[in-house]
Amino acid sequence: MTFRFCDGFDSYTATAQVTRKWSSGSSFTFASTAGKFGGGALTNSSSPYSFQVVKGVSIPSGAKVRVGFYLKYSSGTTAGGTSAGYYNVGFNNNSALSLTPLGQLAVVNYGGSTPCITSSAFVNDGNFHWVELEYYLNGSSSTAQLYIDGISQGSYTGFFASAQAIISVTVALGYTFSGTGWIDDVIVWDDQGSNFNTFPIGPRRISTLVPNxxxxxxxxxxxxxxxxxxxxxxxxxxxxxxxxxxxxxxxxxxxxxxxxxxxxxxxxxxxxxxxxxxxxxxxxxxxxxxxxxxxxxxxxxxxxxxxxxxxxxxxxxxxxxxxxxxxxxxxxxxxxx
Missing domain, CATH: 2.60.120 (Jelly Rolls)
Incomplete structure (x- = not known):
């Protein structure tokens, strides 16, 4: 298995419907025309630091887990710094990717706040950015890669945590106390199987079609x-x-x-x-x-x-x-x- 989950946020008409696809979530609002391509997106302006959506998955121990999504912050958005409690991507309720105070993205040690990769790209400019994170838990041989808009922001090899199954993926807005954030077109996959197992895949678009x-x-x-x-x-x-x-x-x-x-x-x-x-x-x-x-x-x-x-x-x-x-x-x- 390689593909695990996706959501283009275009099938909803109300905020309460989002957790029909996601396992849980908090402090988000569905915005029907705020997405990257004019469709739906999830957003929060009043308390963006508490925004998160969580999806239960079944990714085996030893797999490289990948998450791709569009991320947008209003221009000049600031953060309180990388934090183990507030992050942009997490696995098993542990931090993996966080927003820096200057508006960069940082890959952090598993469940912690120490940056292992800090992006040269800034994402607090009022534009949507395609973010791809690969995270591999394998003791001292753990690895990570970060891409923004198809451009490598760096890689890391070192200790994260021992190999373990990934049972949940969280997408959130990080330790953000000002401005507004949006997410769109989330895809979760891994390196298992013979198809759809590469990284990065580059900017993607999810089109939602209904029977006619x-x-x-x-x-x-x-x-x-x-x-x-x-x-x-x-x-x-x-x-x-x-x-x-x-x-x-x-x-x-x-x-x-x-x-x-x-x-x-x-x-x-x-x-x-x-x-x-x-x-x-x-x-x-x-x-x-x-x-x-x-x-x-x-x-x-x-x-x-x-x-x-x-x-x-x-x-x-x-x-x-x-x-x-x-x-x-x-x-x-x-x-x-």
Whole structure:
């Protein structure tokens, strides 16, 4: 596994919806048009130092964990200094990246505040900056790399902590007491597996698409009516759904074209909110169809009585070829059981 999680913050309409994707968070506000590309972002101006969102992950001990995201501060924002209690990126609730008083970013010792890398770039200039951090816990052979806007800010080898599994990733605004901060387009991945395992990947853009038509298979049961896609494109406030009480059935959906033409595409990620409403074991199997070929993602076991998020990353099209805008625009995505 390489891809772990992503959020483009464009699927929300209210602040309270954010923790439907994230495990927890505090002191953030959803801003629907404040993002890097004009879509949604998370922000805080009244107490930016307490802003954080946390995502539970399952990254094995010995892996290099990577986080990429857009970060913006209002011009002249100042910080109280690198702090073990307030940071920009943390793993297992321990600091890893912090904002300096002058507006630079500093990689810090695991759970501490001592800078190991201090960026030459300043991020408190009122612009969005693409930040990529790689962090590797391996005793005295621990390493780190920091990139801002695709430019290396330095690397480090030394002691952080012993190798350990990463069970949570935190993205926050650091020890910031003035100004306003924003984050957008967060991606978490690692060096495991054979795809999407490189670092850095360079500035990325997450485009959020919702179904706009039924696909070639419509075998689940809509809550109401005959349109399947209309039951799954209503957003977080919707109470609509499709369901199935059997096995071996598939629902596929079509999507609108991308609003831009990317030069490269890392992955198509399906977001599924699902639950087991009965007893026993119920599975959801992500499905992707391109050019007449359908493939399955990893089977997900649904939680009884709890509507939970499952993300499935398809790193190539169904034929095994690299994604292009043309193949994304023609894809069908859905699920089976």
């Amino acid at each position: 038509a039924d696909g070639d298979l419509a075998q689940f049961t809509p809550k109401t009516g005959t349109s399947h896609y209309a039951m799954v494109n209503g957003g977080f406030a919707s109470t609509n759904y499709v369901s199935d009480s059997g096995t071996g059935n598939v629902d596929l959906y079509k999507f609108p074209a991308l609003p831009y033409s990317p030069t490269s595409i890392n992955a198509v990620v399906g977001n599924y909110f699902a639950q087991n409403t009965g007893s026993g074991t119920t599975s959801l199997i992500p499905k992707l169809k391109t050019s007449g070929t359908t493939v399955s993602g990893a089977t997900q076991t649904l939680t009884v009585g709890i509507n939970s998020l499952y993300q499935a990353a398809f790193l190539t099209d169904a034929g095994g070829s690299s994604w292009s805008a043309t193949s994304v625009n023609a894809m069908q995505l859905g699920m089976g059981d």
